[in-house]
Amino acid sequence: ETGVTQSPTHLIKTRGQQVTLRCSSQSGHNTVSWYQQALGQGPQFIFQYYREEENGRGNFPPRFSGLQFPNYSSELNVNALELDDSALYLCASSFQVWTTFSGNTIYFGEGSWLTVV
């Protein structure tokens, strides 16, 4: 049990629609990151938020956007869904001290399975 919860656990959307996935970080964590994991592959980094600001982004188009709220919960929004967006979406939280660039353990949620038809 990592204390990171994601919702919904499964959902099916139609191509062209929009989806919002939600994540509740572990208490005390100030950093949240999102990943896309296709079957049989490692997670692909989408972006990261630190204290409500995006401070890193992977190779994903702008239709992937996010938010981090003052209580450190987060959302991932995907617009204009494509079939290739079907994947497991993982949220992870951690406590980071960016002034010293020291990294701490990342804790993952169980993920949201998205199927685009």
Next chain:
Amino acid sequence: KQEVTQIPAALSVPEGENLVLNCSFTDSAIYNLQWFRQDPGKGLTSLLLIQSSQREQTSGRLNASLDKSSGRSTLYIAASQPGDSATYLCAVSLLAGGFKTIFGAGTRLFVKA
């Protein structure tokens, strides 16, 4: 561009065997490396975190080493058990035009009873 490679892609061993999983990365300018375990259809569980200034970390039957200069890390599992069967992933974190965490594709491990 940072790339992370894990070898082997899959491994099947008898119970009790000691084994080594390999992870290599192309850019040594990382500030940490983590090893994770993933069970089928589940999220990831952190096993070991190695900061860039460290050489190794140990937790129970697990030992991970880091050689930044050669871009390599190994995860050593002692006395493997059927419950160790899972996919093992390594990930490096770095600053490259913003923060990034790059994962390998993983090693699928099956330990036979």
